[in-house]
Amino acid sequence: MKRPVLIVSTAIFLITHAANLQIPLYGTYAKIAGFGSGISAIAFSTYVAGLLPTLILFGGISDRIGRKTVILVSLLFACAATLVMIVQPNIYALFVTRVLQGIGVGFITGTGTAYLSNLMPQNAKKVAAYISLTTSLGFSSGALFTNAVLSYNSSLVPFSYWIVFILILGCIGLAIRIPEQATISTAMIRLPSFPAGVGWAGFAIALAWSLAGIVGVILPLQLVRSGLPNWSGLMLFIIVIAGVVFQPFARRLPAQRSLQLGCVLLVLGYLIFTYGAWLGSLGWVLVGVAIAGTACYGFTYLGGLAETVRLGGAQSARVTSGYFVCAYLGYGVPVMLIGFLAERFGILNTLVGFGIVLLVSNAVLFFIYQARKPEQSSI
Numbered sequence: 001m002k003r004p005v006l007i008v009s010t011a012i013f014l015i016t017h018a019a020n021l022q023i024p025l026y027g028t029y030a031k032i033a034g035f036g037s038g039i040s041a042i043a044f045s046t047y048v049a050g051l052l053p054t055l056i057l058f059g060g061i062s063d064r065i066g067r068k069t070v071i072l073v074s075l076l077f078a079c080a081a082t083l084v085m086i087v088q089p090n091i092y093a094l095f096v097t098r099v100l101q102g103i104g105v106g107f108i109t110g111t112g113t114a115y116l117s118n119l120m121p122q123n124a125k126k127v128a129a130y131i132s133l134t135t136s137l138g139f140s141s142g143a144l145f146t147n148a149v150l151s152y153n154s155s156l157v158p159f160s161y162w163i164v165f166i167l168i169l170g171c172i173g174l175a176i177r178i179p180e181q182a183t184i185s186t187a188m189i190r191l192p193s194f195p196a197g198v199g200w201a202g203f204a205i206a207l208a209w210s211l212a213g214i215v216g217v218i219l220p221l222q223l224v225r226s227g228l229p230n231w232s233g234l235m236l237f238i239i240v241i242a243g244v245v246f247q248p249f250a251r252r253l254p255a256q257r258s259l260q261l262g263c264v265l266l267v268l269g270y271l272i273f274t275y276g277a278w279l280g281s282l283g284w285v286l287v288g289v290a291i292a293g294t295a296c297y298g299f300t301y302l303g304g305l306a307e308t309v310r311l312g313g314a315q316s317a318r319v320t321s322g323y324f325v326c327a328y329l330g331y332g333v334p335v336m337l338i339g340f341l342a343e344r345f346g347i348l349n350t351l352v353g354f355g356i357v358l359l360v361s362n363a364v365l366f367f368i369y370q371a372r373k374p375e376q377s378s379i
Contacts, residue, residue, distance in 0.1 A: 004178040005119055009134050011071055011171050012112045015078040016138025018164050019047065019101040022085055022094060023143040024150060025158075029091040032156075043094045048332050050102025052325065055110065059192045059321025062111040067118075068180040070111040075175060077104030079168045082161055089156040109135070110321035117309055118181050128306035129251050133244060136297045140240035147234065192322030195311050201304035202323050204259050204365055206330030207358060208266055208292075208300040213331040214338060214354070215239065215273070215289045235286065242290040243297025250302040255310070256369040258303025262295035263362035269295065270358055274351045 022029075023044075030039045062070040081100035084093050109131075116127045142164075149158040194202065215236075250258045269292025276284025295301075308323040334354065341350045 005116060005130070007171070007174045007178050008071060008112055008115050009130050011075055011175055012108055012131065012134040013138040014164065014168050014171055015074055015104050015108045016135050017142045017145070018078045018082050018168065019105055020139055020142030021082065021146055021160060021164055022097065024146045025089075025156065026094070028156070029089065029094055033091040035091060039091060043091065043098055045332065046095050046098040047102040047105075048328060050099035051106040051328060052102075054103050054106025055321045055325045055328070056192060058107065059110045059325075060318035061107075062114060063318075066180050067111050067115040068175070068178055070107050071115065071178075072172060072175055074104045074107035074111070075168055075172045077101070077107065079165065079172065082165045082168065086157055086161050086165060109324045110318070113305075113309065113320040115181060127309050128302055129247060132247060132297070132302045132305055136240050136244050136247075136301070140237045140297075144234060144237045192325050193318040194322050195319060198308050198311050198319055198322065200365065200368060201255075201259065201307045202326030203361075204262065204300050205304045205323065205327045207361055207365075208262060208296045209327045209331040210334040211266060211270055211273075211292050211358070212239075212296045213334060214351075215292070238286075239289050239293040240297050242293035243295070243299075243301065246294045246298040247302050250299045253299075253303070255303045255307040256372055258299045259307070260366050260369050262298070262300030262303060263366045265299060266292055266295040267355075267359050267362050269293070270355055274348075274355055277351060278348055 026043060030043075033039075077100050081097045081104065084097045084100065087093075113127065113131050116130055120127055145164075146158050146160045149160040153159070250261075253261070269288050269290070271288070272291060273285055273288025276282070276286075276288055305320075305323065308319055311319065338350050338354060341353070345353075
């Protein structure tokens, strides 16, 4: 059992790692093509255009055609996306790459979780730990890897592209050998499922990842103002690692307690982050996002995912897909709204307004989980 677990975990890491591999060169590709920074933001958001339809329409497809098959398909999409940028390193190809990356991540999130759940049916918390760790490290390390390579050799096709491309090919070779899991006769298109209790976990991760999205937009601007334009990859990695470091502690808590603690840390981190933005202090900004990161990628992420896996049962692929639909809607929609509102009311006023929404919403979640019996969500 250990070999399939390792291979599937590696696949999840590589697919999420590849999804952010090109981030340090977005601005360069846009500038060469004669565009401003706005086109880079559009290219970044194109990822969601591939991911959300895949999660919503095909989140449970592995129940019908087999989990191994879908894992291989997701690896092929990640491989193709990386190859496109190796062959055509420009802003136009980046749009195609982002859609392919979104499809690959959309397939692997629910299917990878379901595959591991079948291997460890009595240990939902361990499954959640594997998924949260591999995806957190994957998403955070892609940009960092390319940043590190570019610091030694500036190129439109850094060696990081080739290394990840070869590693994905190798993972495909390994994934071919993992055992297939039983399928069921069901519809090809199966929408995400939200059993009782999962909706609140989805709302919690949507709030947490909304802050992660806002940090992804505001932190690079703060770094540029501080004369550190090339540190975004490292700083974003640190934010995610803040959550990863606390995942072992989160694993020892009942899921509802982990979610409650995440509510508190998210609000505290946001208050400090906004205070730092108001002062123009990079130090306070980083302290705030690091505290919030313990919720975004630690307590809230792990607690919500553990609750989702436990409640998902035989429908784990569909239920997990629903959880990640909530997560990515939270990651994308508030950022677009804040960008629109900031132009009219100013960034600080908008951040304060969002903070009020965040405070009220997390207070509601905190008391909802406080009212539930511990055994309902402990694992």
